[in-house]
Amino acid sequence: MTYVIAAPCVDVLDKACVDECPVDCIYTGQRMLYIHPDECVDCGACEPVCPVEAVYYEDDLPGRWEGYRAANAEVFHSLGSPGAAGTTPPFTTDHPIVSAPRP
Incomplete structure (x- = not known):
């Protein structure tokens, strides 16, 4: 299992979670942050520091944001x-679910 960053991060990009991640697996996109599922060690350090409550343990991801697991x-x-992540430049594009206009 892994942690997932969901919709509340879009256009916020607060990097408190990045500072807490001991394995440097939270990458920056143009409009949101992404957790690499193969690099995440499930420590949970990122979840409590997110000021917009965008980080969820995969099994706890609300249904309305299920698409962010795949993203x-x-x-x-x-x-x-x-x-x-710290040595990787920000992505030049985001996943389509993120780059789509928000309702």
């Missing part, structure tokens, strides 16, 4: 596993 994984399909 956090799919954004890495072409990138692979860089191994360190």
Whole structure:
């Protein structure tokens, strides 16, 4: 299992979770942050520090944000596993669920 960043992060990009992550697995997109599911060690350090409550343990992700589970994984399909978010520049695009206009 892993942690997932959901809709409340879109256009906020508060990086308190990045500062807490001991394995540097939270990457920056243009409009939100993403947790690499293969790099996350499920420590939970990111969840309580998120000021907008956008971070969820995968099993606790609210149904209305289910698409963000796939978004956090799919954004890495072409990138692979860089191994360190801090040395990876922000993504030039976001997952389609994030780049779509908000209602």
